[in-house]
C-alpha cells in the first residue's frame with residue numbers, strides 16, 4: 001500500500017471536466033478547516049495539496065494520480081462559517097454533480113474533526129451519501145488533540161458521532177482515526193484504500 005509517486009493531474013471546475021479515465025478514485029470531502037489538505041499531504045508525503053486556501057474561493061475538483069494507477073480527489077470543503085446561502089447551494093450542486101456522474105468512484109472519505117463535538121452539517125453530508133448509496137469511510141482527523149476547543153476529547157467526540165450516525169445505517173460505515181501531526185492512521189488508511197480497490 002505504499003505511495004511511490006503522486007502527481008497533480010488537473011483542477012476541474014465542473015464534474016464533466018474531470019479526467020476521462022477508468023482508473024479507480026477516492027474522493028475526500030469534509031468541512032472547511034477539517035484538515036483535508038494536511039491529510040492529503042501527509043498521505044502522499046509531499047506538499048501537493050494547497051493548505052489554508054481562502055474560504056469561498058473558486059471551487060475546484062483536484063485530481064492527484066497515485067502510483068500511476070489510482071486517484072485521490074480533493075473536493076471543495078463545505079460549511080464555511082460565513083458562506084452565503086447561494087455559496088452553500090453552489091457547493092451542493094457542484095459536488096452532487098461529481099458524485100452522480102463519476103463511475104470510477106470507489107468510495108468517499110468523509111473527514112470529520114475529532115477535536116470538536118459532532119456537527120450537524122457532517123451528519124447531513126453522511127446521510128446524503130448514505131441515501132445515494134455512495135460507499136463511504138469516516139476518517140476522523142486531529143486525533144492527536146487531547147483537548148478540543150470546547151474541552152472535549154477526540155475519543156468522546158468520535159463515540160458521540162458514531163451514536164448519532166447509528167440511526168441512519170443498518171451497517172455503520174468503516175472508520176479510521178488519523179492525525180496529520182503524528183501520522184496516526186496513515187498506514188491503516190492506505191491499506192484500507194488498497195483493499196477497497198481490489199473488490
Ligand code: GDP
Nearest residue numbers: 032033034035036037038051052142179180181
Ligand atoms: P482544510 O481546510 O480542510 O484543507 O484544512 P487544513 O489542512 O488547511 O488544516 C486546517 C487547520 O487544522 C490548520 O491549522 C492545520 O494545521 C490544522 N490541522 C490539520 N490537521 C491536523 C491534525 O491532524 N492535528 C492537529 N492538531 N491540527 C491539524
